Amino acid sequence: xxxxxxxxxxxxxxxxxxxxxxxxxGGSISSGGYYWSWIRQHPGKGLEWIGYIYYxxxxxxxxxxxxxxxxxxDTSKNQFSLKLSSVTAADTAVYxxxxxxGLLSPGWYFDLWGRGTLVTVSS
Amino acid sequence: EIVLTQSPATLSLSPGExxxxxxxxxxxxxxxxxxxxxxxxxxxRLLIYDASNRATGIPARFSGSxxxxxxxxxxxxxxxxxxxxxxxxxxxxxxxxGPGTKVDIK
Numbered sequence: 367x368x369x370x371x372x373x374x375x376x377x378x379x380x381x382x383x384x385x386x387x388x389x390x391x392g393g394s395i396s397s398g399g400y401y402w403s404w405i406r407q408h409p410g411k412g413l414e415w416i417g418y419i420y421y422x423x424x425x426x427x428x429x430x431x432x433x434x435x436x437x438x439x440d441t442s443k444n445q446f447s448l449k450l451s452s453v454t455a456a457d458t459a460v461y462x463x464x465x466x467x468g469l470l471s472p473g474w475y476f477d478l479w480g481r482g483t484l485v486t487v488s489s
Numbered sequence: 490e491i492v493l494t495q496s497p498a499t500l501s502l503s504p505g506e507x508x509x510x511x512x513x514x515x516x517x518x519x520x521x522x523x524x525x526x527x528x529x530x531x532x533x534r535l536l537i538y539d540a541s542n543r544a545t546g547i548p549a550r551f552s553g554s555x556x557x558x559x560x561x562x563x564x565x566x567x568x569x570x571x572x573x574x575x576x577x578x579x580x581x582x583x584x585x586x587g588p589g590t591k592v593d594i595k
Contacts, residue, residue: 413533413576415584428583429490462532472538474580475523477545479532 368393370463370480378457378487384450388463388480389443395421396441401466403476404437404448406459414459418466419446453487460484491515491579493587501595508564510590512577517557521581524553524562527589528573536575537562567592 374386388402395402403418417427419437427435436449450457465478492515502508512522520540525533535544537553540560550565564571572594577587 412588413578413586415586464532472523472535472542472544474521474584475535475538475578476525476533477535477538479534482532 368465368478370465370478372461372463372480372483374483374485376484376486378453378485379489380454380487381452384448384453384457384461384485384487386448386461386463386483386485387445388447389445391444394441395439395444395446397421399468399470401468401474402437402439402446403464403466405462405464405476405479407462407482408456408459416448416450416461420468455487458485458487491518491582491585493577493579493585495575495577495587495590497590498588499591499593501593502567503595504567504569506567508562508567508571508592510562510564510575510592512555512560512562512587514558514560514579514581518579518581520556521579522553522555522560523578523580524551525576525578525586526571526573527576533576564592 369391371389378384401418404416417437419425434451439446460482462482463480464476494513496511522540524537527533541553552563574589574591576589
């Protein structure tokens with residue numbers, strides 16, 4: 367079955383760029399129909415959607431983060447990536463990659479998640 | 490931005506009891522609402538989508554209802570594995586999540 371796995375540095379310095387990659391296994395990003403998302407969870411807090419990308423490269427970002435976020439896709443590697451610039455301690459969180467089914471069932475909800483990776487912003 | 494509020498923040502119940510969780514939206518989201526379960530150290534799991542449809546593999550003791558601004562997740566009889574945090578999420582206008590309700594053992 368399809369699985370997602372996040373990877374990237376667990377520690378980022380303030381003002382630098384956070385970079386994470388999500389590897390999709392057991393299925394192809396290029397098969398279409400699904401929207402590949404990043405979601406974060408601040409320690410002990412709720413969930414915040416960051417943005418998504420379609421295999422074609424089209425993106426949609428959370429307006430509150432849009433100025434600092436870039437999501438890209440590499441179909442040859444079956445991966446998609448997150449870059450968050452100018453990070454501060456407020457960006458410390460567990461970052462999840464997730465899949466939304468779009469027009470497929472169950473629709474615009476997140477039916478598959480990676481295990482998450484903790485990113486700490488600290489000097 | 491559509492803001493979701495959940496109540497109560499914590500629900501203390503015993504196994505076998507019925508759990509009723511509430512999610513209220515700051516404006517109508519039609520039926521575009523989902524519920525997730527999250528256990529410590531795990532990613533959220535989709536339980537209910539479009540307010541009342543159970544996701545694949547979700548037991549029948551979980552049910553959802555509501556439309557517009559008021560929604561309910563009901564767990565008919567709590568099993569030991571149901572003690573967790575539950576989040577609602579809307580997809581009517583972008584994507585936002587509620588702050589969660591923790592269901593813990595009384």
